[in-house]
Amino acid sequence: MLKLTPQDITLTAIAENKQEAIALIAERMVGDGLVEPAYQQGMLDREQQTSTYLGNGIAIPHGTIETRDLVRQTGLRVVRFPNGVKWGEDGQVVYTAVGIAAKSDEHLTILRQLTHVIADEALSRRLHTTESADEVRRILSGEALAGSFVFTANQVRLKSGADSYTELTALAGAVLWNAKALTQQELASVYARNPFYLGEGVWVLSVSSQAENGAAAVVQPEQTISLYGESLNTLIAISTHDNQHLPLLEKLTELKLDGGLKKLAACKRSVDVIRLLISQSLAGQQVVCPLPIAHGLHARPAAALARIAKQYDAEIWIENLDSDSPAVSARSVTKLISLGAQLGHRLQITVDDAKADSILEVIAKAIAGGLGDPVVRISSEPHQPAKTETVVETVKPGDQVYGLTGAPGVAIAPAYVVSEPDYQFEHHAVSPEAELVRFHKALSAVSVDLKNKLDKTANTELAQIISMHLELLLDPEMKQETEKFIAQGDSAEWGWKQSFEALASLQEQSQEVLLAERAIDIRDVGNRVLGKLTGQESAGSIEADHVLVCQEIAPSEISELDASVKAVVTAAGGVTSHAAILARSLGIPLLVGCGAKVLTITDGTDVIVDCEAKVLTVAPNADTVAAAKATMAREQKLNEEAYKTRFEPAVTTDGHHVEVMANLTAAKGVEKAVELGCEGVGLFRSEFIYMDHPQEPTIEQQQAEYARVLDGLGEGKPLIVRTLDIGGDKPLPYMPMDEEENPFLGLRGIRLSLRYPRTLIHQLHALLRAAAGRPLRIMFPMVTDIQEWRDIKALFDQVVADYPDAQVELGIMIEVPSAAMMADIFAREVDFFSVGTNDLTQYALAIDRGHPELSRQADSIHPAVLRLIDTTVRAAQQHGIWVGVCGELASDPLGAAILTGLGVRELSMSTRAMARVKAHIRGFSLTQTKELAQRALAAENSAAVRALSVNREADHV
Numbered sequence: 001m002l003k004l005t006p007q008d009i010t011l012t013a014i015a016e017n018k019q020e021a022i023a024l025i026a027e028r029m030v031g032d033g034l035v036e037p038a039y040q041q042g043m044l045d046r047e048q049q050t051s052t053y054l055g056n057g058i059a060i061p062h063g064t065i066e067t068r069d070l071v072r073q074t075g076l077r078v079v080r081f082p083n084g085v086k087w088g089e090d091g092q093v094v095y096t097a098v099g100i101a102a103k104s105d106e107h108l109t110i111l112r113q114l115t116h117v118i119a120d121e122a123l124s125r126r127l128h129t130t131e132s133a134d135e136v137r138r139i140l141s142g143e144a145l146a147g148s149f150v151f152t153a154n155q156v157r158l159k160s161g162a163d164s165y166t167e168l169t170a171l172a173g174a175v176l177w178n179a180k181a182l183t184q185q186e187l188a189s190v191y192a193r194n195p196f197y198l199g200e201g202v203w204v205l206s207v208s209s210q211a212e213n214g215a216a217a218v219v220q221p222e223q224t225i226s227l228y229g230e231s232l233n234t235l236i237a238i239s240t241h242d243n244q245h246l247p248l249l250e251k252l253t254e255l256k257l258d259g260g261l262k263k264l265a266a267c268k269r270s271v272d273v274i275r276l277l278i279s280q281s282l283a284g285q286q287v288v289c290p291l292p293i294a295h296g297l298h299a300r301p302a303a304a305l306a307r308i309a310k311q312y313d314a315e316i317w318i319e320n321l322d323s324d325s326p327a328v329s330a331r332s333v334t335k336l337i338s339l340g341a342q343l344g345h346r347l348q349i350t351v352d353d354a355k356a357d358s359i360l361e362v363i364a365k366a367i368a369g370g371l372g373d374p375v376v377r378i379s380s381e382p383h384q385p386a387k388t389e390t391v392v393e394t395v396k397p398g399d400q401v402y403g404l405t406g407a408p409g410v411a412i413a414p415a416y417v418v419s420e421p422d423y424q425f426e427h428h429a430v431s432p433e434a435e436l437v438r439f440h441k442a443l444s445a446v447s448v449d450l451k452n453k454l455d456k457t458a459n460t461e462l463a464q465i466i467s468m469h470l471e472l473l474l475d476p477e478m479k480q481e482t483e484k485f486i487a488q489g490d491s492a493e494w495g496w497k498q499s500f501e502a503l504a505s506l507q508e509q510s511q512e513v514l515l516a517e518r519a520i521d522i523r524d525v526g527n528r529v530l531g532k533l534t535g536q537e538s539a540g541s542i543e544a545d546h547v548l549v550c551q552e553i554a555p556s557e558i559s560e561l562d563a564s565v566k567a568v569v570t571a572a573g574g575v576t577s578h579a580a581i582l583a584r585s586l587g588i589p590l591l592v593g594c595g596a597k598v599l600t601i602t603d604g605t606d607v608i609v610d611c612e613a614k615v616l617t618v619a620p621n622a623d624t625v626a627a628a629k630a631t632m633a634r635e636q637k638l639n640e641e642a643y644k645t646r647f648e649p650a651v652t653t654d655g656h657h658v659e660v661m662a663n664l665t666a667a668k669g670v671e672k673a674v675e676l677g678c679e680g681v682g683l684f685r686s687e688f689i690y691m692d693h694p695q696e697p698t699i700e701q702q703q704a705e706y707a708r709v710l711d712g713l714g715e716g717k718p719l720i721v722r723t724l725d726i727g728g729d730k731p732l733p734y735m736p737m738d739e740e741e742n743p744f745l746g747l748r749g750i751r752l753s754l755r756y757p758r759t760l761i762h763q764l765h766a767l768l769r770a771a772a773g774r775p776l777r778i779m780f781p782m783v784t785d786i787q788e789w790r791d792i793k794a795l796f797d798q799v800v801a802d803y804p805d806a807q808v809e810l811g812i813m814i815e816v817p818s819a820a821m822m823a824d825i826f827a828r829e830v831d832f833f834s835v836g837t838n839d840l841t842q843y844a845l846a847i848d849r850g851h852p853e854l855s856r857q858a859d860s861i862h863p864a865v866l867r868l869i870d871t872t873v874r875a876a877q878q879h880g881i882w883v884g885v886c887g888e889l890a891s892d893p894l895g896a897a898i899l900t901g902l903g904v905r906e907l908s909m910s911t912r913a914m915a916r917v918k919a920h921i922r923g924f925s926l927t928q929t930k931e932l933a934q935r936a937l938a939a940e941n942s943a944a945v946r947a948l949s950v951n952r953e954a955d956h957v
């Protein structure tokens, strides 16, 4: 954790522009020995990539990943610019810049610490203007600030059990003392103060305090009691501080005048009291919408809402009726996030404008539509029934619902919808000491459970995930946060839930899909502890075979599924989640991202889950079930037969050999690939090594992985490693990538490697060191233009000069139509082509390969794709080089036969498809595949190509 001292803070500096400001900060960091002088350029480059402006006048300038080596000592330097410095094009002005020198991702910790400042305008103002460097330090490090006025739901005790005025004042005193709003002495004398009667049973007790903070406490006796001849149902104790308590007094006066005081006694929840006492009166027309977003109003939907609000001149206010935070302007993303609105929370929109009607309609519609997130069914409890209807489609018999393949497989069974656990617990606790003991006991019980599970498992994926969960469980931050809540009088459950939810939401807000998907890991661990604390550990399982349907599935849930679960279908979730990785390794079919409508399936309804075709069929008719069962049985039989001959090569009846290779994502898969009959590895997706590391893997780490694959394959089985292919659907947290409108058309694959050549150079060194003179093939992804290839080749030539005994063939992937069309030009300079049919199809047919509905239509067997492959093969043959295919089309038996007929020499595929493809090819003569290929090229669309296989079904499947 980065620490600040007052000496690290410059309270006053002047800079004309951002460059000057950065120069000034860098100068301080260099002077203090934190960084080398060249780090300044890194900071400027970083701003070019993305501005480090955070909001409310704060920026966190720091160097690029490439300049981390220039950091001598990790540290922060804060420089304030009272006149402000223009930081971006859209009017962003920085008053406080926090310069960061960090060797790794420590700046993310700072960012996290800063979120409370960015979201709070008053606190930011104080940060920019206070005369005290120590106060700047405390604000930035999130320490409790002297002089706050504390008044949250934690300070409210409804129906407290107190049945005398003395008990009530004791309770109020304790609440104020906990909030550091009374000194010890004041606490002792709180009984002696005279309260005054406001009316309607409400009394106010005011203490002019010398304590650090001001605060208010609202306490109620169990039953109305009598005081000086008046009734007492609510006591409001205020520790006055500066004048920060005045708005509360004004509100109380307002309530008294409006006759609203009686509402206090009627409040059922602490948040309602807070809302009543701090809410500003907003004038204008209002509408209330429940939030239909599973993960609440996080950054993405908040930004969408702010964008809509900014289209209007009118002031638009949003209030979360289910929290104690006040209304905020809909224009500010951070303020909207600070509402803490969760699924089902009621958002009240207020607009004071002549066009209020139409504005309210637009906003209500956008919220009901999920603001870009999937719309989720909202349970009616504990919130009020929705005024604005939330439309969640329901399913009907025969419906087909499309999702994404989390893990392959097919299943037919009745569906059961399992809802998220609803843990029951109290907000407040009687004894903090007892709560602390319970909390620690629950933590160690979960830790023991996880360790036992770790000891028992032989599954490496599962072991890695459990270890990660153990680390999360023992995270000191979540533990300490919870302990703070407990010390304030909250229950262990409440405190723990607040702590892990805060972390999960922060994680969820990450723009990086992979990181955002890890939020469920935090909730998974969090819920385990909640389960222990509440004793609600297992929901009880269904014994009969079934398909489990749920909102999202956590890794621990996947790993603990009974054998009766034949497949899992989720409304949300992604294909790169840990749950998906586990499901693949455990062989559990998983269909993810099907949308909220799958949650409307009635328990016991038969479904067919076909994860290969990415479709769920609801209540299929008898014929469909019979057909699906027959297909499953036939598939199983063919798989079993093919398995027996898996080591025999794919040689056609007339003696033509097609190499069948494996696609791998990790070195540890190599033994399995050999066991399943691979003749080599045709595509090693090296980006997964990078994704498995929190920062760029070192040359040595990479070298070890590549060497393991080469060793595992042994002599005579070639290895093709594809260099780092990220961007598009595969982000890398530590590689800066701007958010792009069309990431698949943006900076991905080789484009990114050429932007950050150091990473590619390191990878090439690692590869050549691992090969140590053994034959190796390297290929480059997403090449579009010959100049890109030449730039890569120049880099390679520089690196290979250090390895005189290297035996390397270099190829490019053909996965962009331009590369296929220009294959004759490339073929003069490269050793081989490998066709990436997944991307080639998405670019040729203009269908996003991850699109939940359309991706089904992106069938790589489309004649347009086949024609591009044909062009590629012909060009290659003219120049005497060979062509392989490593996209999914190679694992499709019909596709494999057509590709063979087109002249493709090597087919690389997922390991489980190899035996079947080999067996299939052995059923053809080369002449037959050529005829098939010609008919496919002449076909009018994918369906027509697929129809070609029907005639052969009887003898070759």
Ligand code: PEP
Binding pocket: 683, 685, 725, 815, 835, 836, 837, 838, 839, 840, 886, 887, 888
């Ligand atoms: C392809 O695009 O076909 C390919 C093999 O690469 P990836 O699926 O990893 O993008």
Ligand code: MG
Binding pocket: 781, 815, 836, 838, 839
């Ligand atoms: Mg690709």
